[in-house]
Amino acid sequence: MNLDIEEIKHAEKSQKMYQEFLIYVEHENVEFDRNESKNLELQLKEKINWFERYLKHLEKGGKRIKAGADYWAQHENHYLTIEYGEDEQGDIEQDILFIWCETCSDIVSSHAHEKSKINEFNEIKNHLGHSVISSRENRNQKAVCLICNDCENTRTILCSEVSDWFDEI
Ligand SMILES: [Zn+2]
Numbered sequence: 001m002n003l004d005i006e007e008i009k010h011a012e013k014s015q016k017m018y019q020e021f022l023i024y025v026e027h028e029n030v031e032f033d034r035n036e037s038k039n040l041e042l043q044l045k046e047k048i049n050w051f052e053r054y055l056k057h058l059e060k061g062g063k064r065i066k067a068g069a070d071y072w073a074q075h076e077n078h079y080l081t082i083e084y085g086e087d088e089q090g091d092i093e094q095d096i097l098f099i100w101c102e103t104c105s106d107i108v109s110s111h112a113h114e115k116s117k118i119n120e121f122n123e124i125k126n127h128l129g130h131s132v133i134s135s136r137e138n139r140n141q142k143a144v145c146l147i148c149n150d151c152e153n154t155r156t157i158l159c160s161e162v163s164d165w166f167d168e169i
């Protein structure tokens with residue numbers, strides 16, 4: 001069996017980070033109002049549980065999560081926005097776009113301005129600053145789409161398919 005050790009380490013690290021964030025949110029009432037912090041706690045618990053299932057999947061030799069669709073599907077029906085990326089100093093990076101989840105206070109996916117992905121980058125950039133949701137018509141369908149709430153036309157920004165294993169874990 002071929003284990004993806006690198007991804008297992010990465011997933012363990014992410015899970016730990018969310019656990020620490022959860023402890024912080026539970027104990028600090030300064031930064032968040034009560035409802036907001038309750039919602040965030042729920043989202044974080046969901047995420048931590050997801051990582052637990054994902055780690056089991058990886059430990060059985062499962063494939064790693066795919067950029068894009070698998071991440072969008074994790075934030076189904078959350079409040080997403082499209083923002084410019086930031087570098088480590090917090091300066092705006094116009095060559096990187098973030099899909100940001102307001103519900104989870106977390107980055108969903110980042111999209112770099114690369115030749116191979118220029119169409120994807122431009123499609124997303126057309127909706128910079130707009131409010132977006134990710135949506136699947138039903139569980140039996142692999143396609144997940146990013147839908148813009150602010151545009152009348154071109155509401156569907158991008159669609160992509162989740163990994164075969166995604167709904168099974
Ligand atoms: Zn979310």
Ligand SMILES: [Zn+2]
Pocket residue numbers: 126127130148149150151
């Ligand atoms: Zn839009």
